[in-house]
Amino acid sequence: MREFEGDYILADNAWDEIVWVWRQTEAPKGCKVEIVEGLITVTPLSSVAHNDIAERVQRRLYDVIPEHWGIYQRLPLAVPGRLGLFEPDLAVVPEALLRRGDEHLIPASEAELVGEIVSSATATNDRVHKLAGYAQAGTPLYLLIDGLAPGGPTVTLYGEPDGETYRVLYAGKVGDPVVLPAPFQCALATTEFPGR
Numbered sequence: 001m002r003e004f005e006g007d008y009i010l011a012d013n014a015w016d017e018i019v020w021v022w023r024q025t026e027a028p029k030g031c032k033v034e035i036v037e038g039l040i041t042v043t044p045l046s047s048v049a050h051n052d053i054a055e056r057v058q059r060r061l062y063d064v065i066p067e068h069w070g071i072y073q074r075l076p077l078a079v080p081g082r083l084g085l086f087e088p089d090l091a092v093v094p095e096a097l098l099r100r101g102d103e104h105l106i107p108a109s110e111a112e113l114v115g116e117i118v119s120s121a122t123a124t125n126d127r128v129h130k131l132a133g134y135a136q137a138g139t140p141l142y143l144l145i146d147g148l149a150p151g152g153p154t155v156t157l158y159g160e161p162d163g164e165t166y167r168v169l170y171a172g173k174v175g176d177p178v179v180l181p182a183p184f185q186c187a188l189a190t191t192e193f194p195g196r
Contacts, residue, residue, distance in 0.1 A: 038083035049194035078105040090115035108137035
């Protein structure tokens with residue numbers, strides 16, 4: 001890939017080109033920039049309730065993850081096979097990946113668990129495109145907290161990725177506990193999630 005005066009590149013492939021555009025994109029304050037299905041998307045940051053849910057899940061996971069793993073919000077995860085670069089609401093990854101000292105993107109395949117909390121701006125991406133992208137990457141667990149689901153707020157835990165699909169390990173209403181399998185081996189209490 002060759003960059004000309006910082007304004008134009010000659011890329012060897014679509015992935016390098018789209019990541020270069022992503023890096024050059026300046027989002028307005030209060031927004032995040034992702035690549036979904038090869039398109040640069042700019043969406044508003046989450047509501048207070050959204051952040052409250054992320055914090056509650058994160059707090060519980062810290063009780064059970066190994067010492068050398070971390071939990072990150074909005075950590076860019078690469079899914080080059082789907083021309084995707086997602087910034088999940090939660091990502092559990094080995095800390096060593098962040099301490100490499102370089103600017104390489106972290107592959108979604110390296111995450112142990114990703115969590116998305118649906119908002120009106122991200123509903124289709126979270127329910128469809130990211131679901132397929134994380135599965136294709138081989139991310140072992142995908143936790144989808146959907147306060148906008150028809151019929152009321154739901155929590156779905158996906159696992160055992162195969163191609164672009166997952167097996168549903170748990171699907172229920174917000175308020176019921178969600179049991180995470182190994183290596184987490186814990187129950188997430190959802191009774192205090194906002195929107196319930």
